[in-house]
Amino acid sequence: GQQVMQIPQYQHVQEGEDFTTYCNSSTTLSNIQWYKQRPGGHPVFLIQLVKSGEVKKQKRLTFQFGEAKKNSSLHITATQTTDVGTYFCAGLGDSNYQLIWGAGTKLIIKP
């Protein structure tokens, strides 16, 4: 079946360093959504990408959707303690319109 692989599983960064998480799908996606889950919290929607090659920015966060609509990335510039949490991608399957979730990348800020 359709799968979305997300790497890395964890990323430890010093505050101020950059962070990137990547998602790769085995098949073409209709769109991809990104969510953030703070520790002890629930997933919160960040953004949706629909077009091939699309790039969207939200302040220090940059989201990209690959040309083939099979991969996506989230890049955070100059991380802050408020960025701590797990970032999930969720791709919408092309055929059954079901969200296929990545396993998440946990961002940990080193003290």
Added chain:
Amino acid sequence: DSGVTQTPKHLITATGQRVTLRCSPRSGDLSVYWYQQSLDQGLQFLIQYYNGEERAKGNILERFSAQQFPDLHSELNLSSLELGDSALYFCASSVGRTPITGELFFGEGSRLTVL
């Protein structure tokens, strides 16, 4: 506040028991999704209802069942509970039949502990 309400927030029960988790979606949302999240794990999709009808099924065990009522609230029934069922159960809602039209709004979750 996402507008999605889940009860109870916490539940402790014993193996072999049955529990019911309840979810009220955001006003106007017709779709309800149920997810299971084990400790520090990803989100496992269980089932989706749209306007009272089952729309999609994920990795839901036969011991689990769900329904969506005419007022659009949903219940997830977990029976013959096992230790491995201990997890956070999230309900999410969305406006449309599929997520192609937009985002999912998650509730705060129901944490189930099976002893």
